[in-house]
Amino acid sequence: MLPAHGRRHNLSLVLQMLYSVGAMSRADLARRLGMSKVTVSDLVSELMDSGHAVELGPSEVVRPGKPGTLVDVNRTGLQAIGVDLAAHEVLRAAVLDLDGNILVRAERPIGDDSGQAVVDTVLDLVHEVIGAATAPLLGIGVGTPGIVGPGGVVDTAPNLGWNDVPLRDIVADATGLPVFVVNDADAAVHADYTLGDGGDDLVLVKIGRGVGGGLIVGGQRVRGAHFASGEIGHVTVGTDGGATCRCGKVGCLETWISAPNLEKALAAAPADDPEGPLREAGERLGIALAPVVAALDLSEVVLSGPEHLLGGVLRDAVEETLRARLLARTTTDLTVRLAHRSDDIVLRGAAVLVLWDQLGVA
Amino acid sequence: MLPAHGRRHNLSLVLQMLYSVGAMSRADLARRLGMSKVTVSDLVSELMDSGHAVELGPSEVVRPGKPGTLVDVNRTGLQAIGVDLAAHEVLRAAVLDLDGNILVRAERPIGDDSGQAVVDTVLDLVHEVIGAATAPLLGIGVGTPGIVGPGGVVDTAPNLGWNDVPLRDIVADATGLPVFVVNDADAAVHADYTLGDGGDDLVLVKIGRGVGGGLIVGGQRVRGAHFASGEIGHVTVGTDGGATCRCGKVGCLETWISAPNLEKALAAAPADDPEGPLREAGERLGIALAPVVAALDLSEVVLSGPEHLLGGVLRDAVEETLRARLLARTTTDLTVRLAHRSDDIVLRGAAVLVLWDQLGVA
């Protein structure tokens, strides 16, 4: 731990404060951060030199004393790229501003491509959005299906035909920008945690072709012993059988609640209980999540995926099941809700990753 | 983050290195820690001044050059107090050395006491073991049943008749020593994590009168949104009913696997399958843990409690159930084992807490 590391941390603290609270004067920063005015002035000056912060002009507050000069994160002068490789049949990318707003979008169909062909499409897509950026780029965040090992290597992503693809290095070499690669559900939970206003302990379940999860515990993203945290799609749920899963086991969570399986079950539902499959799926998810919520003492369960499937009966069933299977004390301030704007959550989460690493912003 | 914080961190790094690797020269420390010899000399000198480190004399290694002077954590010159308030019908305390060895023990029966009477007994017990210490004390660690809120306040511990007892301040005021209070299962997992050689992602399930858990995720103890992590005793397990629990619900984990319920079931077991209840209990625990292991991608499940109950069939059933309910990839290097020396695990974990906080030792 060199003094320079402390300095870097303090620079991040300033950016975090500005990012989460908004523009303020140097003196406000000093008071809020418990640093001296001199140190803050020096930190801010370094951040302005590097382009990460800007002055916005004098404060309008009317009170005795010299008005402060407002300082803020360079919200309009910096952008990031987000890439979502987990959408259905399509690769997506976008230019985002620092608040997570999507400024420019681009897409490429996957078709029947796999392996290197998909990698080439990703690079093509990334180059397109880089060209569309209107401000200096902090970096590129990528949310991908499959397990992402250390160094941004995608271990296995069957849908893309990938095995041990060093995606981070590939994209970094092709663009010269810093690149961050994570699992799509991890990106999603990062988006919800950073851009939302929830607690420091939450799980996000992402329901699409499969079922994946991302966890934030104590404000930190859980990575797992084999970088495979959140892989809950193939946990057996309940003790009363179920359908046979594509993985070979019986009663996996995915057989009840993946989007394709849900659509199928809804189509086959009896007329007198058309929403039965949604209730059943919610119950099963609740059964699987109950031990997780209890063990980690989570305060939020977030569902991400098609709103018409998750929005009503299913969400209610998850909440009811959790309340039924846990102590009342555990569930009193537990919230079960849908993610905001699930469609773009991976894009936003991927961009947020860039902010985290480049700015230390939370 | 002041430079002084970095200094403190670096002092801890030196102690950690010595603690985990063993005695070595200043030059060795400098190489291993990537610091300059000068800095290490300075850090070591500060640690010797404070009594946390000692010189052991010249190294015996035969080679050209001046022999180094071995430096080590002051293993024999420092001790810590561990207190276990979660044992059956008795309060226990001990003096431990820095390696977690128990040097002196003491006990007090609880009897029918509760509330303030128990607090008084704890203080009496603590004073006895403080008197038995043969070296300066780093502090007091306490493992208690119930939920421990911020500031070492015991929210609720029914067995002791406690509600919102500010235990840390009470013991600190009475002894003048630094005091650390945590839940007993959290203490246990801390002991296993620090004194064992496992991975950075594990769960410890402590089975006694009730069932509690402690989790280490990414090398950090999980606290939870309401400081109630690990409270898995009253999660409903399975979808096929079960016995009614003292909490009022049906099929809680505790009804299957708490020590009293297990003993009862074993006594009533049919002669042709005397170990049936153990197998059933292990299966139920496996069912409850499967989603937790998958979501967090844990590498170890540790059981702590009466060995004659947990050791054989039960442990095997937990492992088999996890393997059956999870993807093979998740379970290939998952180990399910008993804690070493469960009897004293809370005492050792409580003492380890002190080391963590006072020395920054892992």
Add this chain to the structure above:
DNA sequence: CGAGAGTTAGTAAAGTTTACTAACTCTCAC
């Protein structure tokens, strides 16, 4: 309405803490 008092923002200078490099002495094997 204007002068003085009081308050707040921001900067400059000097001092402290921390860790670095460079250069040295000391000790030992060969």
Add this chain to the structure above:
DNA sequence: GTGAGAGTTAGTAAACTTTACTAACTCTCG
């Protein structure tokens, strides 16, 4: 003796602090 490694001393750079200042504003009162 000579070379190698351990540890110390001297000097430097970085990062923060305290203290003291200027600049700019509001408030009050004659």
